[in-house]
Amino acid sequence: MSPPSARTSDAADAPAGTVAPLSQYVLKLTSRCDLSCDHCYVYEHPDQSWRRQPRLMTPGTVEATARRIAEHAAAHRLDAVRVVLHGGEPLLAGAARIAAAAVTLRRAVGPVARLDLRMQSNGVLLTPEIADVLVTHDIGVGISLDGDRSANDRHRRYANGTSSHDQVRRALALLRRPEYRSIYAGLLCTVDLANDPIRVYRALLAEDPPRIDFLLPHANWDRPPARPDGAVTPYADWLLTIHRAWLADGQPVPIRLLESLLATATGGSTGTEAVGLAPVDLVVVETDGTFEQVDSLKSAFHGAAATGLDVFRHRVDEAAAHPGIAVRQSGLAGLCATCRSCPLVRRCGGGLLAHRYRTGTGFDNPSAYCADLAALIRATAAPADPQTDRSADTLPPAVLDDLGSGRGSAESVAHLTAVHHGITRALTVALSPAATADPVAAAGWRLLVDLDVSAPDAVDRVLGHPFVRRWAQRCRAGATGELSHLAAVAAAAAVRAGVDVDLVLPVRAGAVHLPTLGAIVVDAGADTVPVVISGGVVELRAGRRRVRVRPAVEPNPDRWQPTRAVHTDGGTVLLEDTDPYRDCFDLAVASRLSPAVADRWTRQVQRAVHRLDTEAVGYAAGVRALLRAVVPLRPDPSGRSRSAAARSAFGAVAVTPVVDDAALAVLLVHEVQHLKLDAVLDVCELFDPADARRLRVPWRDDPRPVEGALHGVYAHLAVADVWRHRPGSAAAAHFRRYREWTDGAVDALLDLGSLTVDGERFVRRLRATLDDWR
Numbered sequence: 001m002s003p004p005s006a007r008t009s010d011a012a013d014a015p016a017g018t019v020a021p022l023s024q025y026v027l028k029l030t031s032r033c034d035l036s037c038d039h040c041y042v043y044e045h046p047d048q049s050w051r052r053q054p055r056l057m058t059p060g061t062v063e064a065t066a067r068r069i070a071e072h073a074a075a076h077r078l079d080a081v082r083v084v085l086h087g088g089e090p091l092l093a094g095a096a097r098i099a100a101a102a103v104t105l106r107r108a109v110g111p112v113a114r115l116d117l118r119m120q121s122n123g124v125l126l127t128p129e130i131a132d133v134l135v136t137h138d139i140g141v142g143i144s145l146d147g148d149r150s151a152n153d154r155h156r157r158y159a160n161g162t163s164s165h166d167q168v169r170r171a172l173a174l175l176r177r178p179e180y181r182s183i184y185a186g187l188l189c190t191v192d193l194a195n196d197p198i199r200v201y202r203a204l205l206a207e208d209p210p211r212i213d214f215l216l217p218h219a220n221w222d223r224p225p226a227r228p229d230g231a232v233t234p235y236a237d238w239l240l241t242i243h244r245a246w247l248a249d250g251q252p253v254p255i256r257l258l259e260s261l262l263a264t265a266t267g268g269s270t271g272t273e274a275v276g277l278a279p280v281d282l283v284v285v286e287t288d289g290t291f292e293q294v295d296s297l298k299s300a301f302h303g304a305a306a307t308g309l310d311v312f313r314h315r316v317d318e319a320a321a322h323p324g325i326a327v328r329q330s331g332l333a334g335l336c337a338t339c340r341s342c343p344l345v346r347r348c349g350g351g352l353l354a355h356r357y358r359t360g361t362g363f364d365n366p367s368a369y370c371a372d373l374a375a376l377i378r379a380t381a382a383p384a385d386p387q388t389d390r391s392a393d394t395l396p397p398a399v400l401d402d403l404g405s406g407r408g409s410a411e412s413v414a415h416l417t418a419v420h421h422g423i424t425r426a427l428t429v430a431l432s433p434a435a436t437a438d439p440v441a442a443a444g445w446r447l448l449v450d451l452d453v454s455a456p457d458a459v460d461r462v463l464g465h466p467f468v469r470r471w472a473q474r475c476r477a478g479a480t481g482e483l484s485h486l487a488a489v490a491a492a493a494a495v496r497a498g499v500d501v502d503l504v505l506p507v508r509a510g511a512v513h514l515p516t517l518g519a520i521v522v523d524a525g526a527d528t529v530p531v532v533i534s535g536g537v538v539e540l541r542a543g544r545r546r547v548r549v550r551p552a553v554e555p556n557p558d559r560w561q562p563t564r565a566v567h568t569d570g571g572t573v574l575l576e577d578t579d580p581y582r583d584c585f586d587l588a589v590a591s592r593l594s595p596a597v598a599d600r601w602t603r604q605v606q607r608a609v610h611r612l613d614t615e616a617v618g619y620a621a622g623v624r625a626l627l628r629a630v631v632p633l634r635p636d637p638s639g640r641s642r643s644a645a646a647r648s649a650f651g652a653v654a655v656t657p658v659v660d661d662a663a664l665a666v667l668l669v670h671e672v673q674h675l676k677l678d679a680v681l682d683v684c685e686l687f688d689p690a691d692a693r694r695l696r697v698p699w700r701d702d703p704r705p706v707e708g709a710l711h712g713v714y715a716h717l718a719v720a721d722v723w724r725h726r727p728g729s730a731a732a733a734h735f736r737r738y739r740e741w742t743d744g745a746v747d748a749l750l751d752l753g754s755l756t757v758d759g760e761r762f763v764r765r766l767r768a769t770l771d772d773w774r
């Protein structure tokens with residue numbers, strides 16, 4: 001087919017910066033396939049546009065496409081571009097055309113951006129000759145395989161109904177050979193509920209792939225997913241069966257969908273459009289050179305993917321500006337009202353666009369897999385028992401309203417605590433593959449997984465300690481030398497559970513640290529020390545020396561530095577002066593307190609918490625429910641009372657020595673507000689994170705980012721409320737000052753236009769609290 005010729009335009013024409021750039025291209029080298037899979041979205045779904053496409057992309061079309069990609073990458077200064085050779089079946093193009101396409105693309109794009117060249121294939125035609133071409137041109141190849149023979153034969157057959165399984169496995173055996181291993185990019189498996197998930201998982205693992213991805217079968221509200229026997233979330237159940245086996249196996253291979261779910265739990269990006277809110281910057285080029293939207297839209301209706309644009313007449317910028325492509329880069333704003341108000345939206349992202357389609361409302365709907373996505377998201381934050389909804393990464397509207405008032409009941413804070421637990425668990429799970437390379441950490445991981453089944457409360461108690469999340473975040477950020485602390489986390493849980501176990505624990509700063517319990521001082525020199533835990537007694541074996549401590553009864557004051565518990569009316573707070581990860585504030589933490597100093601702190605914390613019932617009405621229950629640890633800080637050189645909280649240490653407030661319990665009460669309320677808001681922000685988008693504008697606020701000379709202003713408002717409102725309940729003219733003056741600060745900044749936030757729907761609702765609740773005081 002000759003190109004639909006018209007003018008071409010120069011890169012200089014490109015309105016760089018007016019559209020979000022596209023960095024991923026699917027190139028249809030062929031429009032036909034040698035298989036006839038009955039679940040294929042290209043041939044078996046409503047869109048039949050493949051019928052008018054030329055069978056092969058001509059060299060001229062490849063050339064024009066390559067020029068368009070290069071001019072777009074140059075105009076937008078893209079560092080890297082990914083091109084996936086696709087079809088139909090791209091291997092039908094033959095070795096010579098594939099090689100020529102690779103040369104053309106690398107010649108055009110290479111001088112401008114790094115080109116990541118891939119191919120997605122059914123593998124049937126893969127031969128050593130073609131594999132040599134793929135190696136020569138550095139083209140990674142992903143193969144579609146639905147599981148073992150019976151699973152694969154269910155759909156992936158030739159037109160005459162015969163199996164393609166042998167041919168695909170032959171291709172995979174080829175890719176496992178050392179000379180081709182570098183181009184083996186992974187397996188793509190379409191979920192079918194009729195297949196046994198474990199057999200599918202094991203069959204995929206047996207092919208030794210570098211990566212696996214699962215695809216939900218394409219469906220929408222007009223053609224809903226099959227739900228045999230009326231099951232509510234069968235797709236989530238199917239995938240979660242694999243998730244459990246995968247965790248138990250120590251995550252032997254990356255599984256993109258499951259890793260993406262974990263990534264969304266920890267605020268990371270997903271690398272897949274199946275979940276999450278990351279922009280989808282992809283366009284398809286058909287064999288005739290027409291730009292199309294993502295292929296899966298073909299499952300919605302005939303012409304759903306069309307743009308009316310092509311590489312000969314239109315720049316990539318014009319394709320990027322097409323409403324169907326641009327909307328997929330717009331995050332939250334591109335979703336329907338139901339998704340936008342859904343508490344899971346940041347992790348779900350509404351699922352694949354194709355799955356949202358319904359006649360009449362188009363794509364303005366939640367996913368037809370909504371229930372499955374929600375179940376998957378809720379379950380994948382827990383390591384050993386994903387069915388248990390402990391992540392609780394949702395904030396019901398009533399909870400958001402309660403917290404938005406500035407106050408916050410114990411029940412509302414329990415939701416935030418569950419969010420923190422979910423994140424800590426997800427972070428810990430995410431460390432498990434790296435932990436397998438460290439024998440100390442690996443043993444700790446195995447113990448933790450066992451305890452999570454046999455003694456989940458003990459595991460929860462330790463994972464809920466403020467500084468376990470901080471440790472996990474450090475490891476995720478690259479501090480892999482600290483992975484061995486996982487064994488200390490497991491050991492603390494074992495002591496709490498009364499489980500007998502032999503372990504090796506890391507030594508840090510001359511001590512073995514057991515989160516929530518305390519530190520055992522050891523002789524200098526060793527990095528690790530063998531430990532026997534039996535009946536709640538911990539015995540360290542360093543050479544011939546034996547150190548025995550019984551954390552519950554403190555029999556060994558020389559060696560054992562227990563974390564002291566401060567019993568307040570209604571709860572227990574740890575006076576944390578040993579945990580090595582407590583050093584996460586901008587201020588210097590105090591070292592181990594002497595018994596006399598610790599006694600003074602204990603009494604002051606008790607009295608400060610007691611004051612809250614009369615001075616911080618509406619806050620006291622929430623503070624008690626949230627506060628897990630008080631971290632003594634070193635005195636401030638200026639003599640000022642200082643306090644701090646850290647997002648990575650939910651439940652901990654750090655304080656310098658203060659003059660009296662009245663001052664401490666104010667600081668506790670102030671910092672707990674920061675912790676509450678941080679936990680809300682962990683699961684709920686209150687403002688546009690891309691908005692870099694700053695606001696003038698009354699309490700600082702320098703303008704603050706939106707998040708900083710929101711934090712200030714939230715903390716100062718609570719402090720104002722404490723002063724409001726204290727007698728005397730000085731208290732009244734403090735109240736007026738904090739109220740005025742809050743008043744002005746609340747209005748500025750509401751006027752800025754950066755708040756999301758939830759954010760505006762939240763800040764309007766703060767406004768209502770302030771108005772009630774008038």
Ligand code: SF4
Pocket residue numbers: 033034035036037039040041042043087088089122144156
């Ligand atoms: S191999 Fe892929 S393109 Fe070919 S029929 Fe099967 S699903 Fe469709």
Ligand code: SF4
Pocket residue numbers: 338339340342343344345348349350351366367369370371373374
């Ligand atoms: S869970 Fe459902 S409602 Fe929530 S974002 Fe996902 S598709 Fe939308």
